[in-house]
Structures are given as C-alpha cells and as structure tokens.
Amino acid sequence: MHYNTYLSVLLMAATCCSLILCYLCWKRREIPIAISYGLGMLTGSFYSLGYAFEIVSTDLNQILFWLKIEYIGIPFGTVMWSIMVLQYTGRQWLIRKPVVALLMVVPIITFVAHYTNEWHHLFYKTMSINYSQGFPLVVLVKGPLYQLHVWYAYILFAIGMTLLVQMYWKAETQMRKQITLMIIGSWGPYGFTIVYLSGIWNMPIDLSPFGFLFSGLFFMWGIYQFNLMRLAPLVLQKVFESMQDAVILLDVDNGISRFNMSASQVVKDLNYKGVIGKPVTEVLAHYPRLLKIITQEPPSSASKVQISGLHDDKFYNVHLSLVCNSNQKPVGKMLLLSDVTETVLTEERLRDNARQLGELNTFKDKMFNVVAHDIRDPLAVLVNLMELMEEEIETNSEDQEEIMQEMGRQIHNTFTLVESLLDWFRSQRGGMIFNPVVWDLSHVVQTNIQQLQVRSEGKRIKVVADIPKGSHIYADKEMLDLIIRNLLSNAIKFTGEGGNIQIKAEAVEGKVIVSVSDSGEGIQAEQAATLLQEDYPISSAGTAGERGVGLGLTLCREFVRLNGGELWFESVHSQGSAFYFSIPTPPNEPFVFNEQKERRSMA
Template sequence: MHNNLYLSAMLLAATCCSLIICYLCFKRRELPIAISYGLGMMTGTLYTFGYAFEIISDSLEDIRFWLHIEYIGIPFGTILWFIMVLQYTGRQALVTKKFVILLLFIPFINFLAHHTNEWHHLFYTSMTLDYSEGFPLVVLDKGPFYKLHVVYAYSFLVIGMILMIQMFLKANSRMKKQIALMIIGSWGPYGFTLVYLSGILNIPYDISPFGFLVSGIFYMWGIYQFNMLRLAPLALQKVFASMQDAVMVFDLDNTLTSFNESAKKVITGLHNSWIGQPAAYIFAQYPTLLEKIARGPAVDPKVRLAGDGDERFYNLHLSFILDNRRRPAGQMLLLSDVTESVRNEERLQENAKQLQELNTFKDKMFSVVAHDIRDPLAVSLNLMELMEDELQDYGGKHDEIVQEMGQQIQKTFALVESLLEWFRSQRGGMVFNPVVRDLAPTVELNARFLQVRSESKSIRIISEIPHETFIFADKEMLDLIIRNLLSNAIKFTDYGGSIRVSAELAEGKMVVSVSDTGAGVPKEQMDSLLQQDAYPVPSIGTAGERGVGLGLTLCREFVHLNGGEIWFDTAPQQGSTFYFSLPLPPSAPAYPHEQSERRGTG
C-alpha cells in the first residue's frame, strides 16, 4: 500500500479532531469567540478533508476538484483565527462588522481568483502531475494571487502572535499555560506551511494540512484541561435566556465569560464585546460589585446601584461554580431586583413615621387643651358661683365680676375657635392632601375673613403676591397657617397700622412673609417662640385681645407637615415679620417676572 493512503488516513483523523472542536464551539455559539474559533477550525477541516482525497486522486480533474474544496476555507482561515485572537486577548471592541468586512476583502478576492483560475491563471500559472513517487501528485506553479494570499495570511499571523505573546507576558502562571497551548496550537498549520514552502525537507507532499492534526491535539488539551474558551455550559445558557434576574459568570481570574440579557439592564453599557474583560473593567462604575467579586462568595440582601440616573436595589448572591471534581472553576453573580419591595418598605416606614408624628402632635394638642380649658373654665365657674351668692345677698351690681367673667369666657371661646379650625381640617382622621394652589387668591380670601377685626382697628392688609404664584400644599392647612399669622399680626398691631404679605423664590421653595407694624415679639419670648418643645404662651393684644398661644403652635406643625420651615424677625416697637416656606409644584409653572400691582383689603 502506498504511503499516500496512510497520509490520507492521518488527514482524515485530523479532520475528525477539527470537527469535534467545531461541534464544541457550535454548542456554545452564543459566545462570539466560539463563533470565530469554530469557523476557523472549519476552514482547517475543509483543508485536511480535501487534501486527504487530493493525494489519493489519480487524475488532474479530480485533484482540481479537491483543491476547490480545500480553498473554500483556506483564504479565510488566517483572518478568522486573527479575529479569534482579538477576542481572546480582550480586544473584542475592534471586531465590528465594517472591520471584519475589510479584513475579509483580500481573502474573498483570492477565493474568486482560485475558483476562476482556469480563465486567467493568475493564482496558479500551471498545474501538472508528477508520477515520480509511484502515484500522481500535482505540481503547482504559483501566480501573483497565490503570493498575495501567502503575504496577507502571514502578516496577520505575525500580528496575532505578537498580541498573544504580550498577553502571555502579562498573565499569571495559570493563564500562561492556557495561552501557551493557544500559541503552540496556532503555530501548527503555519509552521508546517513554512517548512513546506521553504523546501528545506524536500518533501513532495504539502505537509501544511498535517499541522491541523497538531493544532487539534493542543486545542483539545487546552479545552478540557483549562477551559480554554471560557465557555459556560449550554444548559446554563438556556436558563439565562428565561431568567429575569441578572446573571454574570466569571472565571477564577475574575474575567467575564458569560452573562444573560437581564444583566444588560443592570450594568450600563454591558455588551457582548465585554466578554473576556476583567471585572475591574466591567464594574468600573460599580465599586460595590467589584469589591464583592474580589472578596469571593457572599450573600447580601440589599445592594444599591446607580445607573442612568436611576437608583435601584438588588439582592446579591455570589457563589462558586464547581467542576466535575468539585473544584472551583469560576464564580456566578446573581442580582435580583428588589427595588419595588425596598420602595414599599421605605413608604411604609415613612408613613409610620408620619403617623407617629401626627399622633404625638395630637397628644400634644390634647395636653394643651386639657391645660388651657381647665383653668379658665374653673375660674369662670368660681366667678359664677360668687356672683350668684353676692346677687342673692346684696342684689347689687357686680361690674368687675361680670367683666372678668366676660374675659375668661372670651379666652375660652378663642381656644375653642382654634380647636375647631384644627378639627375641621382633620375631620375623619389626620389627612394630608397636598395640591397645587395659587397663593394670591388664598391670601386675599383669608384676609376677607378677618376684615371685620382689621377694620375695627383701622389696619390695612396689603398683599404684594402676584397672581399665578403657585405652591404645593394642603389646602386646609395652608388656610389655617395664613389665617393664624394674619390674626396674630392684627392682634399685635396698633390702631391705624398695616400688614404686608409677600412671597419670593429662594433655594427651590416659595418663601411667604407676613409683616406688621406692631409692638414686636417680647424679648423674653424670642428664644422659645416656635420651638418644638415650647409650650404655648398666652398673650394680650394691643386692644386687650386675649389668646392662648395655640395658633403659632398649629402653624409650626402644619408648615413642617407640608415640608417647609417657619421663622421670624422682630424689633421692639417696630413690628415683626413671620416667614414660612412651602414646596413648589412637581412641575412648577412659569412665574411672572414682575410683581403685579399691589392690592389692599380692609
């Protein structure tokens, strides 16, 4: 039996090795590197398969047919290998459609030149048969397109080898073994081709296809020993496609090997080109995740991630992936979106906090009521009993007693009036319902409610707030705040004075001010007025009006509930200005650039 038959059998064995690798790549075709690697091995498969039958063919026509089979893949093999090297060395971003088309342009020209050589003879200038070995071997005289093919292929071989050598020098010891297998496996067919083209061994056969047998051995070794292609099992990939949770797979060097579609929604910019990149690159914007990956397996019930201006929360589970020998082969990161649960929990906590504050406030108000109603009512009852006794004994006039009783009853009435305002706004339970309101008509309406009191002291209430000055607040609470501040201003302003109400934007809120020309806040009350723990202090107005001090307490609480602050400025005998801030509407309307003409009421 001729040697060519043994050689043909060896080539078919190489073909089988290549087909096995192509099958493994097909199973993991969802990874870009598996596609380029698999296609590259397929070109070698066509080469070895075609040459196995070429060397046992006995006619030039048959040899030409098998050459055509070989050259379906030969022109493209080096470029597909080079693309695989780019992906393997972490340069996936370069592998764009335009770049791939550009790389394949010359191979496609050579492919056409080979298959149309009978028309122009630019690939092979001549083809003859040599029977000196006892069986026919084709002798090919190379043309310009063949030389172009060789120069082009070996240029990219050199570039690819340089990239892998650079990677080898920077890699750790474990990765160096893997990269070394890639380099040796890649040199197989090209090294044999160089020997053949140089004519050093004077071998009549083209030994280039036998290099694929060497490559197949080293590639198979690398795949099974070192998981060279960093591929995830197919079953996991099927699970990935249907999972709502984000899943990312890393090897022991913390290099990304796979991820599912949901991971793209979590990690901003995540793309297939990132496969093969280290975790430091993947999580450059997420230092929390990078720290978790570096620490190893862990479970965290709440991780906060910010991306694209949207902050979200995830349950994190990081675990080892074990091989058949129960040894760690990589890590799997699982992120479950729990943002809605966290938001609901925060809302519940906020509602509970607000409810607690409101209940505390109610308790405080009931304490005030118990204290302030008890004393004046007790005095009124005593005075009534005394008056009844004296009227029975003397039957005379008791103007002083009647006057004192009137004051006490007036004080009690003022308290009840404030309480009614409170309970009217909270009928059916504590309700907070902020709406968009125009300040100007709100102030004018409440000023009219107090018109009788202001006119009795000849006090002018002037609103300097232009119409369409919008705020976002609870209607009933806002009315009570304005009414109480205006009422206080009337109370402490002398006859013939004035009260001004204005508003201006400051630090993203609307600040409303109520200024009077009254006596100002007494020095002894300045430090305690409007303080959280301060107890309401009764006071007497410029016309003898009495109050229990509950109005400002209500104002302070209602302003805080609406998300604002309240404060004051005062000067003795020059008047006071009370300020309070309120939030703007969620979509704030455009405010007038100029204030409207001042309007006065009363």
C-alpha cells in the same frame, strides 16, 4: 510496501480528526465561533483526504482527480480561519456580508483557476510524474495565480497571528493558556507549508496536510481542557466589564490584579494607569474601611460601606471572598461592591416616617391634655354661669348683661380652641393639600381683617392695612389665610384697649415680607428666646383674659415653610411686637406697589 501507504493512513487519521472536530462544532453551532472553526476544519479534511489518495494514486489522471478534491477546501481554509480569529478576539463587528464577500474574491479566483487550468495554465504551468521514490508523485510548476493564492493566504495568516499575539499580551494569566493553544494549533498547516515551499528539507512529499493532524490534536485538547469553543476569552472579559457591580481582583499578596469598569467608577483611584500590580494598601489609601475589610482575617462575608463619589455619597454592600484553584488552595481574593444606596435611602425614609409618627403620637397625648384642661375649664365656667343665671333669674329679674358677656367670651374662646385643633389636625393628617396660586395680597389681608372685626372693635383697636391693590403673591390661599388670621388674632389678643395694629408688605429679592405689628405688651425675653423653637408652646392669656391653645404660631411657622418662606419676630417688652413672614412673588412677575396706596382702618 512503500512509505507512501503509511503516510496515506496517517492522513486518513488526520481527516478523521478534522471530521470529529466538525461534529463537535455542529453540536455547538449556536456559538458563532464554532461555525467558522467547523468550516475551517471541513476545508482541511478535504485537503488531507484528497492528499491521502493522491500519494497512493498510480497515474496522472488519478492524481489530478484527487487534486480537484483537495481544492474544494484549500482556497477557503484561510478565510474561515481568519473569520474565527476575528470572532475569538472580539471583532465580530467586522464580520459583515461585504467584508466576507471581499475576503472570498481571491479564494474563488483560486478555485476557478485550478479547475480550468487546462485552458490557461495560469495556476500550474506544467504537470509531470516523478518515480524517484518508487511510487508516482506529481511535479508541479506553479503559475502566477498559484503565487497569488499563497501570498494571499499568508497575508491573512500574518494578520490573524498579530491579533492573537496582541490578545495574548493583554489577557490575564488564566486565559493565556487558551490563547497559546489557539496560536500553536493555527501554526500547524501554515508552518508545515512554509517548510515544504521553502525547500529547507528536500522532501518530495507535501507536508501541509499533516499540519491538520497537528492542529487537530491541539484544538481537541483545548476544547476538552479549557472549553475553547464554549466561551471565547474576550467574551468573558466583556461579561466582566459589563457587570453593574464593582469587582476588584487581588493576588495572594493583596496586589491589584484586575478590576472592571464599574470599580473604576466607584473608586476614583483606580482610574490612573499603572495601578495593576500595585499593593491595595497604596491604591486604596483613601478608603480605610475597604482596606480594613480586605486585610482582616478571616475575610468578611459582607459589610456596608459609604463611599464618596464625584457627585454624591453612595452606600455599598462589600463582599470579600477567597479565589481558590482546583486544589482548593487560595490564589487571590475577589472584592465585590453592590450599590445599595436606594435601599439605604428607603430605610432612612422609613425611619423618618416612624419618627414623624412618633411625634404625632406625642402630639396626640399632649393634645389630650390640652383638651382636658383648655376645653374642660371654659365649659365648667359655662356650666357655673348657667347655674348662677338660673338662680338669678329665679330671684332677680334684673339685667344679666355681665354674666352674658362672660359667657360669650368663654364660648368664643372654646370656639377658637376647636378651630385651631381642626386646622392642626388637617395639616398633620394630610387633609390640607398644598396648592400655590397667584393671589392679591391686599384682598386676602382685608378679608381676614373683616373676619376679626368683632374682636378688634370689642377692644377698640385700630387695624390699618398699608398694602395696595394688585400686590400679587404666589402662595396657597388656605394656608395664607390661616397665617394672617393667626398673626392678626395674636396681635388683637395682646394689644390693650384703644391700641393700634398695622399690616405692611415690602418686596425684597423675589419675595414679599409681610409684617404685622402691634402696640401691645410685647414678649418677655425668656419667652422670646424659645417662642419659635418649641413645637407646642404654652399659650399665654391676652390683655382681656383671652385664652388660646398654643398652636397658632406652630401652624404659622409650618405653613410659611411649606410656601417657601420664613417666620420671625421683633419685640420689646411693654412696647409691642412685630411678626414678619416672607412669601414668594409669582414667577416672572414683579411685585409692584402703586403710588396711590389704600389705607383702611377699623376702630
């Protein structure tokens, strides 16, 4: 028995190995790389099967028949391998129908030329039988189309190996084993063919089919050892890069091993080149809290850290965990930063809401005290006056004018208190909706002057509005009425008999400054220092004994702020006061004063 029989058995084993790989690929056909690799193994199985029977054939016709079986797969093997390499290295975008069709041009020419060689002899010039080994072997003189096929195959092979080598140098240590198996396995058929075609060893047997056995062993090892076809290394890298959470990998010496795109956006010091391999204490020197978490022992499970970004500060949950090998020995650390800014801001809003609710609750308690004192007292006076009035009516039918006037003042003060309470509760409970529109300031001021005419006339106070018609402002009408009414009411309250009140407006840089000045008693220095700082100032009695609830200026300050303005005042004790507030002008409309101003006074 000649050695060709043993070689045939070995080639049959290679064929079985290739078919097993084809079966494994079929089971995982949902993975694109499994399809291209399986088709490549199928082309190799045709080659090894045909050559197994070729070397045991007894005549030229049998050899030519098995050559045709071999060339069902030989022309297309390199193209399938090239597609697999493109998928493995993350260049799937190149695998399009036009590209695949272009790659198939030379293989189709090779396939057709081999099957029609008897007509043109461009693939094999001559074919003869050699019996020098004790069994018939075909001797082929290659033609130009055979040379085209060989050059084309090795050009694709060189390109594919270049891509794999580039991938090897860019990959992490853990992934290089996979890539090494891919490179070694790919060299099998091509390396053996180079040895055969170069004539380094004067062997009559073609070694190329045996390369498929060599490749099959390496690829099977890679499939079962590293799940070679389950997920390509570059796919893992893309998953890592596409993670929204920032991930930083450290080695056992706390050196930067790797980080994803999200980490470079969170930690600006990871953006420059050459950071890989540097100590984390150097790279994260500007992040002391992160360094503390990384270097502390044992590693922290989770911590919340605020990190300043390019545009604003963000909050991150930081999780540090050990990375262990199969023997549970630590080989590094993984730092994971999850953005929790929205959660933190929501918590802050909830705390603010809780604080506001607390303030409202405090206001409610104080308001009960106000109601107990400021409402009870005038009502008690009313009751006493009514009793006196009843007694006087019984004993004396004279005019009760003085008692009736005092009752009127007390009733009016009580009404003012209730009205202020209602305004305040509406503002605090959301009953007053902010709806700014364009208003004529002159009209608003005159309307409120008329509403307070009875009070001003009662004290013979002259109220002058120096605001022309058509002076437009942009504000909430209901809030604006309340602001002007409160300021004007306070001016009347603290102005003595026969005094003066003047209301003016002046345009300044897109806003209107409205002033309400009086000739009253002014504000004492101690009270002026805290008047607009207190949330619930204590009410003072007016020049005619008027009482208030102490909420007027608080409401004015809040409503002016909501309309985008400010409230302030100037006062000299015993010389009068002037309260100012700013209000926006309408968008794209200037605040114009007419030359002819309107002055209206009320005495």
